[in-house]
Amino acid sequence: MPADNSQLIVTAARRRSTATRRRAVAALRRMDAAGTAITFETVAREAGVSRSWLYNQPDLRAEIERLRARHRVPATRPVPERQRASDASLLRRLEAATKRNLQLDAENRELREALAIALGERRTADLPERHRDTPTKKSSSVIGPC
Structure with missing residues (x-):
């Protein structure tokens, strides 16, 4: 056994x-x-x-x-009614944000244009005299209509 x-x-x-x-x-x-x-x-x-x-x-x-x-992190408590933003105040905040965005868009556009001009001027200044696109001397005579 x-x-x-x-x-x-x-x-x-x-x-x-x-x-x-x-x-x-x-x-x-x-x-x-x-x-x-x-x-x-x-x-x-x-x-x-x-x-x-x-x-x-x-x-x-x-x-x-x-x-x-x-x-466990407790859930956030809801904001009391008297502390909540009203529809009118939210609308004013949205309007202000929209206005600010338009201002920033315009400023960005101006800055881009200024940058393009500055880069163009710099590029032109870096080129040797014979390779520049724009003439530096005025032509002596102007040809009129025939």
């Missing part, structure tokens, strides 16, 4: 279960101390356990849910 090794198997399983639990608890503590987002996925990854195992551990599941709720 073969030897009964079931006790050894049970002991090994308990040891693995205890080690897994320790890893999960340690991961939770580290993540909480570091301010890391705590979810079943992140805890499972950090501890090297499965999510389903975490879901099946009532105490760990409750702790993950508690920490997840504590680290």
Whole structure:
């Protein structure tokens, strides 16, 4: 009759279960101390356990849910009615922004034109005298109509 090794198997399983639990608890503590987002996925990854195992551990599941709720950023509260911008004020702000955009467009156009002229003058100044497009001397005689 073969030897009964079931006790050894049970002991090994308990040891693995205890080690897994320790890893999960340690991961939770580290993540909480570091301010890391705590979810079943992140805890499972950090501890090297499965999510389903975490879901099946009532105490760990409750702790993950508690920490997840504590680290969750609260939703912004709605602005009270008396502090909300009225339609008229929003319209005035839109009109002012539109007017400013038109001013900036005009200024950009002027600056582009000034830049084009300056670059053209610089290009002309950099060219040797014989390669310039525009004559520097006036012609001596003007030819009239025939």
